[in-house]
Amino acid sequence: MTKGICMNWTPEEELVFVARRRTRNIMIGIVLAAFAALFYGITVSKLVV
Amino acid sequence: MATNPLHAENGRTPSAVLPASGGAPARSDTLPVSEWRDFWALLKPRVMALVVFTGACGLVAAPGALSPFLSFVAILCIATGAGAAAAFNQWWETDIDGIMQRTANRPLPAGRLSRDEALGFAIILSVASVVTLAFAANWVAAAWLAFSIFFYAVVYTIWLKPRTPQNIVIGGAAGAFPPIIGWAAVTGDVTTLPVLLFAIIFAWTPPHFWSLALFVRTDYAKAGIPMLPVTHGITETRRQILLYSLVLVAVSVLPWVLGLVGAIYGVAAAVLGAVFLFLSVAVFRSRTEASADMEAERQLFKYSIIYLFLIFAALVADVMAA
Numbered sequence: 001m002t003k004g005i006c007m008n009w010t011p012e013e014e015l016v017f018v019a020r021r022r023t024r025n026i027m028i029g030i031v032l033a034a035f036a037a038l039f040y041g042i043t044v045s046k047l048v049v
Numbered sequence: 050m051a052t053n054p055l056h057a058e059n060g061r062t063p064s065a066v067l068p069a070s071g072g073a074p075a076r077s078d079t080l081p082v083s084e085w086r087d088f089w090a091l092l093k094p095r096v097m098a099l100v101v102f103t104g105a106c107g108l109v110a111a112p113g114a115l116s117p118f119l120s121f122v123a124i125l126c127i128a129t130g131a132g133a134a135a136a137f138n139q140w141w142e143t144d145i146d147g148i149m150q151r152t153a154n155r156p157l158p159a160g161r162l163s164r165d166e167a168l169g170f171a172i173i174l175s176v177a178s179v180v181t182l183a184f185a186a187n188w189v190a191a192a193w194l195a196f197s198i199f200f201y202a203v204v205y206t207i208w209l210k211p212r213t214p215q216n217i218v219i220g221g222a223a224g225a226f227p228p229i230i231g232w233a234a235v236t237g238d239v240t241t242l243p244v245l246l247f248a249i250i251f252a253w254t255p256p257h258f259w260s261l262a263l264f265v266r267t268d269y270a271k272a273g274i275p276m277l278p279v280t281h282g283i284t285e286t287r288r289q290i291l292l293y294s295l296v297l298v299a300v301s302v303l304p305w306v307l308g309l310v311g312a313i314y315g316v317a318a319a320v321l322g323a324v325f326l327f328l329s330v331a332v333f334r335s336r337t338e339a340s341a342d343m344e345a346e347r348q349l350f351k352y353s354i355i356y357l358f359l360i361f362a363a364l365v366a367d368v369m370a371a
Binding site: 019020027039 | 166
């Protein structure tokens with residue numbers, strides 16, 4: 001459990017905040033990983049050709 | 050609790066992500082949680098489908114060939130760039146979307162995503178798609194992609210849309226770039242045919258969009274967006290729809306007239322265009338002012354989507370057959 005993000009938040013609100021942040025980080029991670037894989041694929045593809 | 054931004058938002062219950070031992074049940078009406086599908090919705094996937102299709106058609110129609118993998122990457126970049134532009138659009142129009150019934154449940158106005166998250170996502174996707182396209186294909190295609198994102202996000206969304214009823218006429222260019230980008234990805238340049246493909250989508254956008262705007266005009270009026278039916282009335286919009294439909298049909302047969310494509314495309318363009326004109330005349334002759342009764346407008350709107358798919362499919366069929 002993350003503590004102290006905002007003193008006015010209830011435990012439920014803090015859970016939601018953490019869940020939202022996790023979703024955002026996962027989405028950005030997926031996008032960056034996908035493009036990194038594409039770059040690798042492009043490099044290999046051009047080397048092969 | 051004014052310090053908590055989540056309090057002002059409405060949307061899905063967060064209970065789906067709360068652990069079973071997560072304490073007291075959450076208040077489903079005040080605490081929305083974002084999910085992967087909210088990020089997906091930010092990209093306007095239905096619009097993206099049309100962009101992918103027309104971009105792929107431009108790529109296939111171009112002389113020369115890109116390897117299947119690089120073609121896939123190029124189309125993915127066009128799709129991602131279009132998605133990024135849509136995310137910019139929703140980031141800028143969060144307040145307007147919240148007013149309009151049609152858009153009020155989008156992730157930003159519904160509070161399931163924050164504006165910062167949307168902007169960050171849009172920037173990452175824009176940069177990644179442009180740079181990747183440059184490496185996969187060439188910088189000409191990448192520059193066109195960057196320009197199309199800029200055009201949609203800045204020229205259309207920020208500048209034109211809130212200012213002029215001609216917003217979607219000029220702004221429609223943003224949606225017309227994909228065939229040019231697809232073509233440039235293969236050839237590294239832009240010639241007459243991709244420019245004509247651009248012109249087809251450009252001329253198609255006003256009748257497509259205004260037929261929708263006619264039966265949702267109260268939404269636009271409520272949001273203060275100067276769409277043609279709001280600023281110039283229903284009759285003038287119907288007249289403009291017919292005029293642009295005539296332009297569309299004329300432009301759509303030009304590739305055939307100029308000998309750039311064969312008879313398969315030519316016949317398809319003529320037949321599809323005739324149906325388009327028929328439906329546009331029905332809209333022009335309609336006198337109904339009640340949105341619920343605007344069947345002619347609904348028919349034209351639905352057909353316009355099918356029309357664009359079919360005319361580009363005919364182009365590909367023609368090129369494959371040649």
